[in-house]
Amino acid sequence: MIDLRSDTVTTPDDAMREAAGDAEVGDDVYGEDPTVNELEARAADLVGMEDALYVPTGTMGNQIAVRTHTDRGQEILVERESHVIKWELGGLAQLSNLQVRTLDGGARGIPTPEQVRDGFVEEDLHRPGTGLLSLENSHNSKGGVAISPEKIDAAAEAAHDDGVPVHLDGARVCNAAVAHDVSPARMVENVDSVMFCLSKGLGAPVGSMVAGSEEFIARARRVRKLFGGGMRQAGVIAAPGLLALENVERLADDHDNARTLAERLAEIEGLDVQDPETNIVLVNTEGADLTADGFLDACEDAGVLGTPFDTHVARFCTHWDVDHEDVVAAAERVGEAVES
Numbered sequence: 001m002i003d004l005r006s007d008t009v010t011t012p013d014d015a016m017r018e019a020a021g022d023a024e025v026g027d028d029v030y031g032e033d034p035t036v037n038e039l040e041a042r043a044a045d046l047v048g049m050e051d052a053l054y055v056p057t058g059t060m061g062n063q064i065a066v067r068t069h070t071d072r073g074q075e076i077l078v079e080r081e082s083h084v085i086k087w088e089l090g091g092l093a094q095l096s097n098l099q100v101r102t103l104d105g106g107a108r109g110i111p112t113p114e115q116v117r118d119g120f121v122e123e124d125l126h127r128p129g130t131g132l133l134s135l136e137n138s139h140n141s142k143g144g145v146a147i148s149p150e151k152i153d154a155a156a157e158a159a160h161d162d163g164v165p166v167h168l169d170g171a172r173v174c175n176a177a178v179a180h181d182v183s184p185a186r187m188v189e190n191v192d193s194v195m196f197c198l199s200k201g202l203g204a205p206v207g208s209m210v211a212g213s214e215e216f217i218a219r220a221r222r223v224r225k226l227f228g229g230g231m232r233q234a235g236v237i238a239a240p241g242l243l244a245l246e247n248v249e250r251l252a253d254d255h256d257n258a259r260t261l262a263e264r265l266a267e268i269e270g271l272d273v274q275d276p277e278t279n280i281v282l283v284n285t286e287g288a289d290l291t292a293d294g295f296l297d298a299c300e301d302a303g304v305l306g307t308p309f310d311t312h313v314a315r316f317c318t319h320w321d322v323d324h325e326d327v328v329a330a331a332e333r334v335g336e337a338v339e340s
Ligand SMILES: *Cc1c(COP(=O)(O)O)cnc(C)c1O
Pocket: 056, 057, 058, 059, 060, 062, 083, 084, 136, 138, 140, 169, 171, 172, 197, 199, 208
């Protein structure tokens, strides 16, 4: 089976398993786990922020950041297809008591500065006030689109002009940075906080990072405890995370493989394939008279796994457990499945 459902399906290699076994540990709630402390320092360096916090998942990281930035009853500005409202169980309402105002970021999922300005609500006797702008890069639902640092800057500056802080859901921000040939730090230069996943293309078995100012992370640490994310001898899982931080450049291989996969899939009659910018390939199946579910069932029978994204859209995701030969083979099998 060639598993292209997500870049989260990778399993840790021998080096990561050894690092886990050898990790020096302590109680991280007391701040005494040296491996977690090192991971937080190095993750902060990678994104050019003062401090970082190790969290179990990307979802928890986003929700911690949102809660830390906002007050109950405020509005949050989010792109309408963003992960924080689509795939996080309404956590913005459930965990932070926010009212959501969505912006349509178009084909690339990035609101313009004008949209941000128009979406801003000034607090007064009748209006709740805008507490946060949340952006996403790469944009998952739009097909792993890598938004340029300038576009992120422009949206962030518009929010800052109104005194609104900016969070970036950067689950795959390293993919976006590699695609634009800039450092992850440049990507997040003008936002106030970023969440990024160690457990996706970077290959760690568990964990994500939230980064921001020292003052912000000190407050986020209390919210992590509140949300039940204070872990004890977490060095065991943080040690593979340290190795994951070395895998940023490797993401270029995933992007190459995604391009190869997309080119081959585009040759199949009836499939409309979006040009990938990172490691995500979106395939529209309507021309083959198939729903995404029907298409993926046929793919599975042929030995390839993907994820349904919309009625007629399926997602394939490349990662470090698949190589060039695998994606070539995957496209062949998909071709047989669709044409049979
Ligand atoms: C995967 C993902 C998350 C959440 O990460 P989990 O570790 O699965 O909770 C958040 N945002 C985006 C854009 C993602 O792709």
